[in-house]
Amino acid sequence: MSVPPIRTVPRFSATFDRYTISEIQRAAATGIYDIRGGGAKRKVPSFDDLLFLGASISRYPLEGYREKCGTDVVLGSRFAKKPIRLKTPVTIAGMSFGALSGPAKEALGRGASAVGTSTTTGDGGMTNEERGHSSLLVYQYLPSRYGMNPDDLRRADAIEIVIGQGAKPGGGGMLLGQKISARVAKMRTLPEGIDQRSASRHPDWTGPDDLEIKIEELREITDWEKPIYVKVGASRPYYDTALAVKSGADVVVIDGMQGGTAATQEVFIENVGIPTLAAIRPAVQALQDLGMHRKVQLIISGGIRNGADVAKALALGADAVAIGTAALIALGDNDPHLEAEYQALGTTAGAYDDWHEGRDPAGITTQDPELAKRLDPIVGGRRLANFLSVLTLETQTIARACGKSHIHNLEPEDLVALTVEAAAIARVPLVGTAWIPGQGKY
Amino acid sequence: MPTHDLNVTAVRAVNDALHKLPPDTNETLWQIDNPEGRHAIGVGIDAPVDVEINGHVGYYCGGMNKQASIRIHGNAGTGVAENMMSGLVHVMGDASQSAGATGCGGLLVIDGDAAARCGISMKGIDILVKGSIGAMSAFMAQAGSLVVLGNAGDALGDSIYEASIFVRGHVKSLGADCIEKPMTSEDRDRLADVLRRGGIDGEAKVEDFRMYGSARQLYHFHVDNIESY
Ligand SMILES: Cc1cc2nc3c(=O)[nH]c(=O)nc-3n(C[C@H](O)[C@H](O)[C@H](O)COP(=O)(O)O)c2cc1C
Numbered sequence: 285m286s287v288p289p290i291r292t293v294p295r296f297s298a299t300f301d302r303y304t305i306s307e308i309q310r311a312a313a314t315g316i317y318d319i320r321g322g323g324a325k326r327k328v329p330s331f332d333d334l335l336f337l338g339a340s341i342s343r344y345p346l347e348g349y350r351e352k353c354g355t356d357v358v359l360g361s362r363f364a365k366k367p368i369r370l371k372t373p374v375t376i377a378g379m380s381f382g383a384l385s386g387p388a389k390e391a392l393g394r395g396a397s398a399v400g401t402s403t404t405t406g407d408g409g410m411t412n413e414e415r416g417h418s419s420l421l422v423y424q425y426l427p428s429r430y431g432m433n434p435d436d437l438r439r440a441d442a443i444e445i446v447i448g449q450g451a452k453p454g455g456g457g458m459l460l461g462q463k464i465s466a467r468v469a470k471m472r473t474l475p476e477g478i479d480q481r482s483a484s485r486h487p488d489w490t491g492p493d494d495l496e497i498k499i500e501e502l503r504e505i506t507d508w509e510k511p512i513y514v515k516v517g518a519s520r521p522y523y524d525t526a527l528a529v530k531s532g533a534d535v536v537v538i539d540g541m542q543g544g545t546a547a548t549q550e551v552f553i554e555n556v557g558i559p560t561l562a563a564i565r566p567a568v569q570a571l572q573d574l575g576m577h578r579k580v581q582l583i584i585s586g587g588i589r590n591g592a593d594v595a596k597a598l599a600l601g602a603d604a605v606a607i608g609t610a611a612l613i614a615l616g617d618n619d620p621h622l623e624a625e626y627q628a629l630g631t632t633a634g635a636y637d638d639w640h641e642g643r644d645p646a647g648i649t650t651q652d653p654e655l656a657k658r659l660d661p662i663v664g665g666r667r668l669a670n671f672l673s674v675l676t677l678e679t680q681t682i683a684r685a686c687g688k689s690h691i692h693n694l695e696p697e698d699l700v701a702l703t704v705e706a707a708a709i710a711r712v713p714l715v716g717t718a719w720i721p722g723q724g725k726y
Numbered sequence: 727m728p729t730h731d732l733n734v735t736a737v738r739a740v741n742d743a744l745h746k747l748p749p750d751t752n753e754t755l756w757q758i759d760n761p762e763g764r765h766a767i768g769v770g771i772d773a774p775v776d777v778e779i780n781g782h783v784g785y786y787c788g789g790m791n792k793q794a795s796i797r798i799h800g801n802a803g804t805g806v807a808e809n810m811m812s813g814l815v816h817v818m819g820d821a822s823q824s825a826g827a828t829g830c831g832g833l834l835v836i837d838g839d840a841a842a843r844c845g846i847s848m849k850g851i852d853i854l855v856k857g858s859i860g861a862m863s864a865f866m867a868q869a870g871s872l873v874v875l876g877n878a879g880d881a882l883g884d885s886i887y888e889a890s891i892f893v894r895g896h897v898k899s900l901g902a903d904c905i906e907k908p909m910t911s912e913d914r915d916r917l918a919d920v921l922r923r924g925g926i927d928g929e930a931k932v933e934d935f936r937m938y939g940s941a942r943q944l945y946h947f948h949v950d951n952i953e954s955y
Contacts, residue, residue: 316947316948428847429809429828429847429849432809432828432830433790433809433811433830434770434772434790434792434809434811437770437790438770460947461946472868473830473849473850473868473869473887474868474887474888475887475888475945478945478946479945479946479947483847483866487808487824487827487828487843487846487847487865487866488786488804488805488808488823488824488827488828488843488846489804489805489824494785494804497765497766497784497785497786497804498785498786500765500766501765501766501769501785501786501789504737504738504741504766504769504770505766505769505770505789505790506770507741507742507745508738
């Protein structure tokens with residue numbers, strides 16, 4: 285009589301996990317790298333590793349709802365004749381018309397305007413819908429210069445020179461053929477339906493000395509009215525911040541590796557750049573070393589999800605934050621109601637990231653007119669406004685608990701870290717100790 | 727005629743005055759003396775004026791120009807006429823790199839040579855260079871014509887989209903996806919038009935040029951193009 289063999293349960297490799305195996309199989313079948321939207325999905329040290337201490341015997345809290353906790357932010361006070369005044373420290377990050385549908389851009393404008401904050405164009409120029417529905421619109425100046433023109437520069441409220449993005453520091457844009465509709469193609473002066481790659485370097489300047497002259501030119505064209513932001517992907521935040529300040533920026537924007545993208549190689553998203561948390565202290569340090577903290581404003585983005593993230597970014601020294609992915613989710617991206625359609629695309633609600641394919645069931649990351657119709661810009665705008673209000677309220681809740689009458693009074697001393705890594709990165713003590721790794725105490 | 731000596735009046739003041747011109751201005755002749763390599767002279771003009779600049783200019787002279795005719799009696803630094811929308815920028819001397827970068831319309835004429843990246847990412851501007859152009863010219867050029875009476879440097883038209891390049895002299899090398907193409911009668915007409923608008927009608931014959939443009943092989947991601955990515 286044969287004895288059935290005794291086996292262990294199937295054991296999956298930590299190295300060759302299911303995702304890795306599927307990626308090798310995909311690569312072998314297609315011969316081309318994987319492109320997707322979204323930001324880094326791996327776990328990295330983040331705001332989740334920090335906690336606020338709140339008030340205690342030595343610190344008074346403010347009374348919720350009764351005592352004022354200011355949330356206004358001024359951006360561009362260094363040189364611009366017309367700085368931007370926001371009612372909340374949360375702005376909408378640059379996402380291109382092309383990557384997003386017209387109604388989605390309109391919804392972002394409506395939502396942001398309803399709560400007194402700004403929205404931003406993207407790698408594809410400014411549309412009239414977007415300008416019309418955004419009370420404060422930041423116009424991106426990118427390496428591709430798609431749709432760039434002096435009239436839109438003059439009707440913008442601020443100009444953002446994009447050097448890089450957190451999802452792909454050193455990479456140019458990508459927009460695959462499915463999304464190059466007739467209108468998108470015309471705005472970008474490109475043939476319809478091609479797989480479009482935008483340049484990764486600016487065509488007419490290289491390095492900080494040139495950037496200074498470029499900023500001077502943009503100021504001259506717009507008669508020194510508009511704040512000029514410089515946006516970089518987080519990689520060398522200390523030096524990039526210092527060089528942006530030296531070049532004459534009014535505002536520095538730093539986007540960490542969790543920051544979303546409309547379409548980038550997976551290998552790029554997951555392996556180039558540093559986490560958002562790791563970018564803030566070096567950037568603030570650079571501003572402080574130059575005596576420019578709060579004079580040149582710092583906007584932080586990349587994986588901001590809630591008021592706690594906002595409060596932590598501000599406590600570490602940022603002046604404001606920007607959101608992309610969370611804003612799209614607020615509009616309706618990855619909604620479980622669309623599960624059947626996500627399944628049909630081979631994914632599931634919560635994991636859908638094929639934003640480059642233009643088949644978004646929520647009608648947001650698409651140029652298909654039928655799909656785009658699914659997003660009602662008024663409803664979407666309302667949802668975004670709600671979400672932004674919650675972020676502001678949550679930030680105030682934390683600030684009041686720490687006894688601050690303005691969100692900008694939050695400070696590193698209000699924070700502790702849950703892990704040694706986060707303590708070292710955020711330069712705050714490990715919880716329950718007085719130890720900041722690298723700073724000499726015990 | 728308003729005359730501005732940049733050793734006396736700041737570039738800011740001159741640009742400001744040019745920006746404030748009403749559309750029906752009769753102050754249509756402007757003279758700028760002693761530019762001495764200053765940057766951003768005559769940027770963002772949107773009026774049908776003639777601007778004569780007597781001397782060498784720094785970066786981005788005539789940037790984003792609309793309608794104006796700007797003549798530079800000297801050499802021009804980086805990015806002359808960058809992102810021009812319409813009008814004319816005429817450099818009587820040589821131009822540094824990225825001349826006419828991302829230009830959307832109008833005509834840029836360079837009497838001398840242009841350095842690297844001439845016409846980079848051009849989007850509809852026409853550029854006429856009477857001398858030679860440097861390496862990586864017309865990189866990712868999207869639309870418009872780049873006409874060169876002299877020679878072209880390395881990697882001409884790398885990753886070019888739908889712009890056309892006409893060169894009378896020698897091309898050192900072509901960039902990725904850029905090939906020589908036969909000229910149609912339409913192409914000849916476009917070339918003749920740029921030559922005529924550049925004021926060298928007759929001096930250069932259309933037949934003496936060769937035309938380069940996109941092979942359109944990189945328009946879609948494909949494994950067989952791997953060496954070009
Ligand atoms: C769909 C989409 C399109 C984007 N397009 C641009 C762009 O055109 N220019 C740019 O600078 N950043 C772009 N970004 C990046 C955002 O501006 C921002 O840096 C990022 O989304 C912030 O991170 P978060 O998504 O985690 O909030 C895009 C992001 C997304 C999600």
